[in-house]
Amino acid sequence: MNRREQREQLDDEIAALLRAGATHQHIVNTLNVGNSRVVRVRSEHGIPLPPGRAKRTRAELDTLAGRATAMLRAGATYQQIRDATRLDVHRICALRKQHRIPVPDRRPNRPTTPAAPAPSSDIDTLYDSIFHPGATP
Numbered sequence: 001m002n003r004r005e006q007r008e009q010l011d012d013e014i015a016a017l018l019r020a021g022a023t024h025q026h027i028v029n030t031l032n033v034g035n036s037r038v039v040r041v042r043s044e045h046g047i048p049l050p051p052g053r054a055k056r057t058r059a060e061l062d063t064l065a066g067r068a069t070a071m072l073r074a075g076a077t078y079q080q081i082r083d084a085t086r087l088d089v090h091r092i093c094a095l096r097k098q099h100r101i102p103v104p105d106r107r108p109n110r111p112t113t114p115a116a117p118a119p120s121s122d123i124d125t126l127y128d129s130i131f132h133p134g135a136t137p
Contacts, residue, residue: 014041021050068092072101 001009010031017027024038041047048054056064064085071081072095081092096103 011037011041011044014038015045015047018042018045018047023053065091065095069095069099069101072096072099075104077106 010033013031014027014033014037017030018038018041022030024035027033027038028035064087068081068085068087068091071084072092076084078089078092081087082089095101
């Protein structure tokens with residue numbers, strides 16, 4: 001088998017994997033070829049990207065942004081939003097800031113500090129009210 005036949009055979013293997021839905025990185029790692037070769041084979045054979053990996057239109061992105069905003073308001077985590085919309089974490093964070101949605105407190109034992117300590121002339125009572133909320137003197 002000459003070099004040209006080997007090249008064509010490898011290109012056919014790449015095309016078969018692309019048609020099966022394999023990612024570029026999987027093909028590069030499995031067949032030990034360069035990413036540019038995978039891109040070239042996809043282009044030469046006219047193999048489209050799988051539906052989940054194609055670029056999204058502006059209208060699709062706007063719809064996903066609205067859905068992510070609604071999920072943020074409902075208290076969903078970034079991971080839940082990312083799994084549902086495939087939006088980047090930075091985009092989700094930007095949406096939260098843009099719509100002024102506060103970050104929910106998910107600490108397991110969040111402190112129950114009062115909004116403002118009670119006015120007191122006794123420094124020890126004031127200290128305890130700030131640093132030891134709920135403690136009685």
